[in-house]
Each structure stands twice: as C-alpha cells, then as structure tokens.
Amino acid sequence: MVKNLKRSGLTKENINCAPVMEVVDLSTSFLTAAGEIKAVREVSFSLFAGQVLAVVGESGCGKSVTARSLLRLIDPPGYIKNGWVLLNGVNLLNLTEGEMRRLRGTEISMVFQDPMTSFDPVYTVGRQFTEALMAHEKISQQEAKQQALQMLSKVSLQDLERVFNSYPFQLSGGMRQRVMIAIALAMKPKVLIADEPTTALDVTVQSGILAELKRLNKETGSALLLITHDLGVVAELADRVAIMYAGRIVEIGSVYDIFDHAQHPYTRALLTSINPIQEDGGLTAIPGQPPDMANVPPGCPFSPRCPEALRQCRQKEPEQYIIAGEHWVSCWRAESEERKISGA
Ligand SMILES: Nc1ncnc2c1ncn2[C@@H]1O[C@H](COP(=O)(O)OP(=O)(O)OP(=O)(O)O)[C@@H](O)[C@H]1O
Numbered sequence: 001m002v003k004n005l006k007r008s009g010l011t012k013e014n015i016n017c018a019p020v021m022e023v024v025d026l027s028t029s030f031l032t033a034a035g036e037i038k039a040v041r042e043v044s045f046s047l048f049a050g051q052v053l054a055v056v057g058e059s060g061c062g063k064s065v066t067a068r069s070l071l072r073l074i075d076p077p078g079y080i081k082n083g084w085v086l087l088n089g090v091n092l093l094n095l096t097e098g099e100m101r102r103l104r105g106t107e108i109s110m111v112f113q114d115p116m117t118s119f120d121p122v123y124t125v126g127r128q129f130t131e132a133l134m135a136h137e138k139i140s141q142q143e144a145k146q147q148a149l150q151m152l153s154k155v156s157l158q159d160l161e162r163v164f165n166s167y168p169f170q171l172s173g174g175m176r177q178r179v180m181i182a183i184a185l186a187m188k189p190k191v192l193i194a195d196e197p198t199t200a201l202d203v204t205v206q207s208g209i210l211a212e213l214k215r216l217n218k219e220t221g222s223a224l225l226l227i228t229h230d231l232g233v234v235a236e237l238a239d240r241v242a243i244m245y246a247g248r249i250v251e252i253g254s255v256y257d258i259f260d261h262a263q264h265p266y267t268r269a270l271l272t273s274i275n276p277i278q279e280d281g282g283l284t285a286i287p288g289q290p291p292d293m294a295n296v297p298p299g300c301p302f303s304p305r306c307p308e309a310l311r312q313c314r315q316k317e318p319e320q321y322i323i324a325g326e327h328w329v330s331c332w333r334a335e336s337e338e339r340k341i342s343g344a
C-alpha cells in the first residue's frame, strides 16, 4: 500500500537521533459518578524533529485526552495520574502552572479542529497574530506584521492585507485553519499537536491544508503529532503511526510497518474498514463496539471483537512485543520471550 519506504521518513540516521519529546507510561483518568474512566492508560511514544506521528483509533479511544495531557490541559474531574512527558529531557508534569503556561504556544502548540474556538472574535486575526509574535520575541509592531504576512503567504493565503485585517468570522473555515497553522508554526514550536485539524472542512480544502502542514513542519523542524480518523491522510502524511484502542496504544510503527505489516487484529480491522469499496460496494465496519471506558473488561480490551482471540486474551492484558526496530505490538498472538519489551 505504501509504495515508497523512503516516504516513511525513517532512516538508520534519524531513528537513532534523540527524540524531541518522549512520553512514557502516561495515564489520565476522569473520576465520574459512573466510576473511574481510564481514558489514557500507560501510553508511551516518542516524537522526532521534522517527523509526523499520526495517532489513529475509533471515537472515544483517548486521542484527544492524550494530546491535551501533553499540554497539561486536563480539567477536573480529569487528572494526569502517572507518567512522564519529557520535552528535551525535562518532565513537563513536574513544572509549575506558570512555567507550563510559558511553554504553551511557544515550545508546544496545538491546532484544534475548530479554529473559531482559538480566536478571539472581537480582534482582527492580524492583531492576534502580531500580539502572539510580540509576546514571544522582542520585536516592533512593524516587524511583527512583516513576519505575520510572510507566514500567511507560506500557508498559501492570498490577498494578505485583507486576511490580516479581517475578523475571524469574515474568513472561511479553511482560511481560519490556515491562519491558525501559520500562527502556531510562526512560534517555531518544538512540538505541534494537530487534533483532527481539517475534519470540519471540505474534502478539497483538507488535502491542501494538510500538505501545507507537512511541508511547513519539515521546514521548521517541529515534531508533529497528528490526530486523525482518516487513514488516507495517514498514508500521505505520517512517518510513524500509533494505533489506539480503549485508552492504550496497541501498535506503533513506521507507516510502512502499519500499512504493510500490521500485527494487531485491530489495526488490520481498521485498515480493512477503510478499504474504499468492498465487493458488495459498501464499507466494512468493525463488528461490535469499543468497551465502555468506565467498565473495560479484563484481558485485552479488543478481545470481545477480535476474530483471533485466544483464551488468555480474555484473561490478561497482553504484554508488548517488538516486531522489528521501532515496530511493536501489544497482542498475545505476537507472544515470544525474545520479543518481549522489558518492564511491559
Ligand atoms: N471531561 C470528561 N469527563 C469524563 N470523561 C471524559 C471527559 N473527556 C473525555 N472523557 C472520556 O475519555 C475518553 C477518551 O476521550 P477522547 O476525547 O480522548 O476520545 P477521542 O479518541 O479523541 O475521540 P474522537 O475521535 O471522538 O475525538 C472517552 O471515553 C471520553 O468519554
């Protein structure tokens, strides 16, 4: 499916370089009347400069909670229970709220699905852009405007003065999202998190914006965490892919590993479910439902839906096994002593 291995961006050189961000055993829960919702459970992954890690999984599996946990934007009744979020070796979970505020928007930025919520409706986008730049760097108003216009041109906007002087509601959804990406990347963040950045937009607009995002991400050297439902987008943009199910990463690997050598039955089911047209002309959905997150069954949470489940799958959560290099899976079917990740 992925014709060119090079497109995965993984080479012997960069796979060994130090990650910009390392997330280790991150767990986030919500304490609700229905009980503890373990939205994110012992999630670990790394982000590398200039590369895209796509996070994929069905609705409610914990993608957004993972992203918000990296920025420590979890409101009660939610809380980060455990883990490390290391940005260049510093654990963000140990910083004060003030220190964390200074990092948001500068070292780590986030682009949301609906940029309307990120803009202040009463100021022009130009004013919001220049204020963000001036808070970040000691530059004059004029210099900030120049930088803003230059960044707006990089996200392929035209009629830049008009865009600059517009209020958010005067721009189309696609234009607002381009401005948001321009603002986020103007700060040259080390990590950019994009949570379904284009799902609210027209399909034709989506691919242009995503291509822009990928190009600018490479240019600025930011590490991009891209959350998406769309495996077509993943195949186009991602270097590596993390598959989430019921709060856990069940498989992670290069885009090549995931598309051509998927190990987890859930990953394979997801890949089949997007196979555009089946013989009967319809889409295959994965049979069954994801578990109730307040009541995740024992064993592998996918086992009730898994066509390959063994008896032990319903009893004990699987360990993690290395398939090759950076490709690992959490599935009893891959069990082998040599492949076991220590401490998993
Ligand atoms: N404020 C909250 N209170 C209680 N539970 C929450 C809260 N926010 C999220 N959750 C629960 O956490 C789990 C993960 O939610 P999350 O928003 O991360 O899913 P997602 O993978 O981003 O889904 P989608 O694809 O629909 O955006 C869900 O089961 C959800 O019900």
Ligand SMILES: [Mg+2]
Pocket (backbone or CB within 6 Å): 063, 064, 065, 195
């Ligand atoms: Mg979400």
